[in-house]
Amino acid sequence: MRLSEQDIINAICLHIGERKQLHPSQVEVELMWDEDYGFSAEVFAEGRSQIIVAANMLEAIERYLLTQMNIRVFRDQIELKLEDEIVADIA
Numbered sequence: 001m002r003l004s005e006q007d008i009i010n011a012i013c014l015h016i017g018e019r020k021q022l023h024p025s026q027v028e029v030e031l032m033w034d035e036d037y038g039f040s041a042e043v044f045a046e047g048r049s050q051i052i053v054a055a056n057m058l059e060a061i062e063r064y065l066l067t068q069m070n071i072r073v074f075r076d077q078i079e080l081k082l083e084d085e086i087v088a089d090i091a
Helices: 005-020 054-069
Strands: 028-034 038-045 048-053 078-082 086-090
Touching: 005 028, 005 038, 005 054, 005 086, 038 054, 048 054, 054 078
Parallel strands: none
Antiparallel strands: 028 038, 038 048, 078 086
16 A cells, blocks of 8 residues: 555644644645655644654554554554655555
């Protein structure tokens, strides 16, 4: 299974919204990839910005698959990849 960049963004919006008690539409996400630091995302919520690292992205994807698609996966089954866009392959 493969999640698109939009699916990953949706997962992060839901995850951050749940943690900060916000509606997911109040969260904005920009995915990033850097040669030195790998995958990360800049999250804008409540007028603030924060950077989340790949581990937090994987946690958000894991929860998204469970709550939205009723699929139980473990973090080591999720692989972030940079292609034309950032995608997540699920083993």
